[in-house]
Amino acid sequence: MERILVLCTGNSCRSIMAEALLNHLGRGRVVSVSAGSRPTGHVHPLSLATLNRHGIDPGQPRSQSWDAFADQNFDLVITVCDQAAAEICPVFLGPTKKLHWSTPDPAKATGTDADIQAAFDDVFHQLKHRIEEYLA
Template identity: 60%
Template sequence: MLTVLVLCTGNSCRSVMAEALINHLGKGRYQAFSAGSHPAGYVHPGSLQTLTRHGIAFDEPYSKSWNDVLEQPFDIVITVCDEAANETCPVFLGDCKKLHWSTPDPAHVDGSASEIDAAFDQAFDMLQQRIKSELL
Protein backbone atom coordinates (compact mmCIF):
# COMPACT_ATOMS: atom_id res chain seq x y z
CA MET A 1 0.00 0.00 0.00
CA LEU A 2 1.33 3.43 -0.97
CA THR A 3 1.09 6.29 1.51
CA VAL A 4 0.00 9.71 0.27
CA LEU A 5 0.16 13.09 1.97
CA VAL A 6 -2.08 15.85 0.60
CA LEU A 7 -0.82 19.30 1.57
CA CYS A 8 -2.34 22.73 1.38
CA THR A 9 -2.09 25.81 3.50
CA GLY A 10 -5.10 25.54 5.84
CA ASN A 11 -5.98 21.82 5.71
CA SER A 12 -9.68 22.67 5.92
CA CYS A 13 -11.13 22.04 2.43
CA ARG A 14 -9.24 20.70 -0.58
CA SER A 15 -6.71 18.51 1.19
CA VAL A 16 -9.42 17.02 3.42
CA MET A 17 -11.58 16.17 0.41
CA ALA A 18 -8.59 14.73 -1.48
CA GLU A 19 -7.63 12.56 1.51
CA ALA A 20 -11.14 11.08 1.70
CA LEU A 21 -11.34 10.62 -2.08
CA ILE A 22 -7.98 8.85 -2.32
CA ASN A 23 -8.88 6.52 0.54
CA HIS A 24 -12.28 5.81 -1.03
CA LEU A 25 -11.22 5.41 -4.66
CA GLY A 26 -7.88 3.74 -3.85
CA LYS A 27 -9.71 0.88 -2.11
CA GLY A 28 -6.75 -0.26 -0.04
CA ARG A 29 -4.07 0.53 -2.64
CA TYR A 30 -3.45 3.91 -0.99
CA GLN A 31 -3.54 5.25 2.53
CA ALA A 32 -3.97 9.02 2.39
CA PHE A 33 -3.42 11.70 5.01
CA SER A 34 -3.76 15.47 4.84
CA ALA A 35 -2.11 18.39 6.58
CA GLY A 36 -1.42 22.09 6.21
CA SER A 37 1.52 24.43 6.53
CA HIS A 38 -0.70 26.90 8.47
CA PRO A 39 -3.69 24.84 9.61
CA ALA A 40 -6.99 26.65 9.93
CA GLY A 41 -7.86 24.72 13.08
CA TYR A 42 -11.18 23.49 11.70
CA VAL A 43 -12.54 21.52 8.76
CA HIS A 44 -14.84 23.63 6.62
CA PRO A 45 -18.41 22.26 6.87
CA GLY A 46 -18.75 22.62 3.08
CA SER A 47 -16.03 20.00 2.62
CA LEU A 48 -17.85 17.47 4.76
CA GLN A 49 -21.21 18.27 3.16
CA THR A 50 -19.67 17.81 -0.30
CA LEU A 51 -18.15 14.45 0.59
CA THR A 52 -21.48 13.33 2.04
CA ARG A 53 -23.40 14.60 -1.00
CA HIS A 54 -21.15 12.48 -3.25
CA GLY A 55 -21.34 9.37 -1.06
CA ILE A 56 -17.71 9.47 0.10
CA ALA A 57 -17.17 8.09 3.59
CA PHE A 58 -14.71 9.81 5.91
CA ASP A 59 -13.50 9.28 9.46
CA GLU A 60 -13.24 12.28 11.74
CA PRO A 61 -11.06 14.73 9.80
CA TYR A 62 -9.43 17.58 11.62
CA SER A 63 -7.18 20.41 10.49
CA LYS A 64 -3.62 19.52 11.40
CA SER A 65 -0.12 20.78 10.84
CA TRP A 66 2.34 19.02 8.60
CA ASN A 67 4.55 18.91 11.72
CA ASP A 68 2.14 16.24 12.99
CA VAL A 69 3.02 13.90 10.10
CA LEU A 70 6.69 14.66 9.39
CA GLU A 71 7.92 11.51 11.10
CA GLN A 72 5.91 9.30 8.77
CA PRO A 73 7.43 8.32 5.42
CA PHE A 74 5.29 9.03 2.35
CA ASP A 75 5.49 7.59 -1.14
CA ILE A 76 3.66 10.53 -2.73
CA VAL A 77 3.09 14.12 -1.59
CA ILE A 78 0.43 16.16 -3.42
CA THR A 79 0.03 19.91 -3.03
CA VAL A 80 -3.37 21.35 -3.95
CA CYS A 81 -2.84 25.10 -3.66
CA ASP A 82 -4.15 27.27 -6.49
CA GLU A 83 -1.36 28.97 -8.40
CA ALA A 84 -3.89 31.15 -10.21
CA ALA A 85 -4.81 32.72 -6.86
CA ASN A 86 -1.13 33.26 -6.04
CA GLU A 87 -1.35 31.00 -3.01
CA THR A 88 1.93 30.02 -1.43
CA CYS A 89 2.15 26.25 -1.61
CA PRO A 90 3.99 24.42 1.13
CA VAL A 91 7.22 22.75 0.03
CA PHE A 92 7.76 19.21 1.26
CA LEU A 93 11.44 18.28 1.32
CA GLY A 94 11.12 14.54 1.96
CA ASP A 95 12.31 11.87 -0.45
CA CYS A 96 9.13 10.96 -2.33
CA LYS A 97 7.25 11.54 -5.56
CA LYS A 98 5.78 15.06 -5.61
CA LEU A 99 2.70 16.17 -7.53
CA HIS A 100 0.96 19.53 -7.73
CA TRP A 101 -2.76 19.74 -8.47
CA SER A 102 -3.72 23.41 -8.64
CA THR A 103 -7.24 23.58 -7.19
CA PRO A 104 -9.22 26.75 -6.40
CA ASP A 105 -10.13 27.05 -2.71
CA PRO A 106 -13.93 26.87 -2.38
CA ALA A 107 -13.72 28.42 1.10
CA HIS A 108 -13.00 31.78 -0.54
CA VAL A 109 -16.17 31.83 -2.62
CA ASP A 110 -18.88 34.30 -1.63
CA GLY A 111 -22.40 34.05 -2.92
CA SER A 112 -25.59 32.12 -2.52
CA ALA A 113 -25.70 28.66 -0.98
CA SER A 114 -25.98 27.12 -4.44
CA GLU A 115 -22.96 29.10 -5.69
CA ILE A 116 -20.90 27.97 -2.71
CA ASP A 117 -22.04 24.35 -3.18
CA ALA A 118 -21.05 24.63 -6.85
CA ALA A 119 -17.56 25.83 -5.88
CA PHE A 120 -17.10 22.88 -3.52
CA ASP A 121 -18.42 20.50 -6.20
CA GLN A 122 -15.99 21.97 -8.73
CA ALA A 123 -13.03 21.42 -6.38
CA PHE A 124 -14.29 17.90 -5.62
CA ASP A 125 -14.62 17.09 -9.34
CA MET A 126 -11.15 18.44 -10.13
CA LEU A 127 -9.58 16.37 -7.37
CA GLN A 128 -11.51 13.26 -8.35
CA GLN A 129 -10.40 13.58 -11.99
CA ARG A 130 -6.73 13.98 -10.98
CA ILE A 131 -6.92 10.99 -8.65
CA LYS A 132 -8.46 8.82 -11.37
CA SER A 133 -6.02 9.94 -14.06
CA GLU A 134 -2.78 10.11 -12.04
CA LEU A 135 -3.12 7.61 -9.20
CA LEU A 136 -5.51 4.86 -10.28
Protein backbone atom coordinates in the same frame (compact mmCIF):
# COMPACT_ATOMS: atom_id res chain seq x y z
CA MET B 1 0.30 -0.11 0.11
CA GLU B 2 1.09 3.43 -1.02
CA ARG B 3 1.22 6.15 1.64
CA ILE B 4 0.13 9.59 0.42
CA LEU B 5 0.25 12.95 2.19
CA VAL B 6 -1.97 15.73 0.81
CA LEU B 7 -0.87 19.26 1.72
CA CYS B 8 -2.41 22.68 1.42
CA THR B 9 -2.25 25.80 3.49
CA GLY B 10 -5.28 25.60 5.80
CA ASN B 11 -6.10 21.86 5.70
CA SER B 12 -9.83 22.56 5.90
CA CYS B 13 -11.25 21.99 2.39
CA ARG B 14 -9.22 20.77 -0.58
CA SER B 15 -6.75 18.53 1.22
CA ILE B 16 -9.55 17.08 3.36
CA MET B 17 -11.58 16.21 0.26
CA ALA B 18 -8.53 14.78 -1.53
CA GLU B 19 -7.64 12.64 1.50
CA ALA B 20 -11.14 11.14 1.64
CA LEU B 21 -11.27 10.60 -2.12
CA LEU B 22 -7.88 8.90 -2.20
CA ASN B 23 -8.84 6.58 0.64
CA HIS B 24 -12.20 5.77 -0.98
CA LEU B 25 -11.09 5.41 -4.59
CA GLY B 26 -7.82 3.72 -3.64
CA ARG B 27 -9.81 0.77 -2.26
CA GLY B 28 -7.11 -0.28 0.17
CA ARG B 29 -4.23 0.29 -2.26
CA VAL B 30 -3.45 3.66 -0.67
CA VAL B 31 -3.56 5.21 2.76
CA SER B 32 -3.89 8.97 2.63
CA VAL B 33 -3.64 11.66 5.30
CA SER B 34 -3.72 15.43 4.99
CA ALA B 35 -2.18 18.41 6.70
CA GLY B 36 -1.53 22.13 6.28
CA SER B 37 1.37 24.52 6.60
CA ARG B 38 -0.92 26.94 8.48
CA PRO B 39 -3.90 24.81 9.53
CA THR B 40 -7.14 26.62 10.32
CA GLY B 41 -7.87 24.24 13.18
CA HIS B 42 -11.27 23.25 11.80
CA VAL B 43 -12.64 21.29 8.87
CA HIS B 44 -14.99 23.34 6.72
CA PRO B 45 -18.49 21.88 7.13
CA LEU B 46 -19.20 22.22 3.39
CA SER B 47 -16.22 19.97 2.66
CA LEU B 48 -17.83 17.24 4.73
CA ALA B 49 -21.28 17.92 3.28
CA THR B 50 -19.90 17.75 -0.27
CA LEU B 51 -18.17 14.44 0.37
CA ASN B 52 -21.30 12.97 1.96
CA ARG B 53 -23.53 14.26 -0.86
CA HIS B 54 -21.34 12.39 -3.35
CA GLY B 55 -21.34 9.16 -1.33
CA ILE B 56 -17.81 9.48 0.09
CA ASP B 57 -17.34 8.77 3.80
CA PRO B 58 -15.04 11.52 5.08
CA GLY B 59 -14.14 9.58 8.22
CA GLN B 60 -13.11 11.82 11.11
CA PRO B 61 -10.78 14.36 9.48
CA ARG B 62 -9.16 17.17 11.40
CA SER B 63 -7.25 20.25 10.39
CA GLN B 64 -3.68 19.61 11.49
CA SER B 65 -0.16 20.82 10.97
CA TRP B 66 2.24 19.02 8.69
CA ASP B 67 4.53 18.89 11.74
CA ALA B 68 2.44 15.90 12.85
CA PHE B 69 3.93 13.93 9.94
CA ALA B 70 7.49 15.28 9.94
CA ASP B 71 9.02 11.98 11.05
CA GLN B 72 6.97 9.77 8.69
CA ASN B 73 7.82 8.49 5.24
CA PHE B 74 5.45 8.87 2.31
CA ASP B 75 5.51 7.45 -1.19
CA LEU B 76 3.88 10.59 -2.57
CA VAL B 77 3.15 14.14 -1.43
CA ILE B 78 0.42 16.04 -3.30
CA THR B 79 -0.03 19.79 -2.88
CA VAL B 80 -3.44 21.25 -3.76
CA CYS B 81 -2.90 25.00 -3.44
CA ASP B 82 -4.08 27.48 -6.08
CA GLN B 83 -1.16 28.92 -8.03
CA ALA B 84 -3.58 30.99 -10.13
CA ALA B 85 -4.53 32.92 -6.99
CA ALA B 86 -0.86 33.39 -6.03
CA GLU B 87 -1.39 31.17 -3.01
CA ILE B 88 1.86 30.03 -1.43
CA CYS B 89 2.04 26.25 -1.35
CA PRO B 90 3.88 24.41 1.38
CA VAL B 91 7.11 22.77 0.23
CA PHE B 92 7.74 19.25 1.46
CA LEU B 93 11.46 18.59 1.59
CA GLY B 94 13.05 15.23 1.06
CA PRO B 95 13.33 12.61 -1.66
CA THR B 96 9.61 11.82 -1.77
CA LYS B 97 7.83 11.91 -5.15
CA LYS B 98 5.73 15.10 -5.40
CA LEU B 99 2.76 16.24 -7.48
CA HIS B 100 1.08 19.63 -7.55
CA TRP B 101 -2.58 19.97 -8.48
CA SER B 102 -3.47 23.68 -8.60
CA THR B 103 -6.96 23.79 -7.10
CA PRO B 104 -9.08 26.84 -6.21
CA ASP B 105 -10.03 27.23 -2.55
CA PRO B 106 -13.82 26.76 -2.29
CA ALA B 107 -13.78 28.38 1.15
CA LYS B 108 -13.16 31.68 -0.64
CA ALA B 109 -16.27 31.33 -2.82
CA THR B 110 -18.84 34.08 -2.61
CA GLY B 111 -22.40 34.53 -3.80
CA THR B 112 -25.55 32.62 -3.07
CA ASP B 113 -25.65 29.34 -1.16
CA ALA B 114 -26.04 27.61 -4.53
CA ASP B 115 -22.94 29.42 -5.89
CA ILE B 116 -20.88 28.36 -2.88
CA GLN B 117 -22.11 24.77 -3.07
CA ALA B 118 -21.24 24.75 -6.78
CA ALA B 119 -17.68 25.88 -5.93
CA PHE B 120 -17.29 22.96 -3.52
CA ASP B 121 -18.75 20.56 -6.09
CA ASP B 122 -16.36 21.87 -8.76
CA VAL B 123 -13.35 21.26 -6.51
CA PHE B 124 -14.68 17.81 -5.61
CA HIS B 125 -14.96 16.87 -9.29
CA GLN B 126 -11.52 18.30 -10.15
CA LEU B 127 -9.90 16.29 -7.37
CA LYS B 128 -11.88 13.14 -8.18
CA HIS B 129 -10.82 13.32 -11.83
CA ARG B 130 -7.14 13.81 -10.95
CA ILE B 131 -7.21 10.99 -8.41
CA GLU B 132 -8.92 8.61 -10.82
CA GLU B 133 -6.24 9.41 -13.43
CA TYR B 134 -3.47 8.89 -10.88
CA LEU B 135 -4.87 5.56 -9.69
CA ALA B 136 -5.54 4.20 -13.21
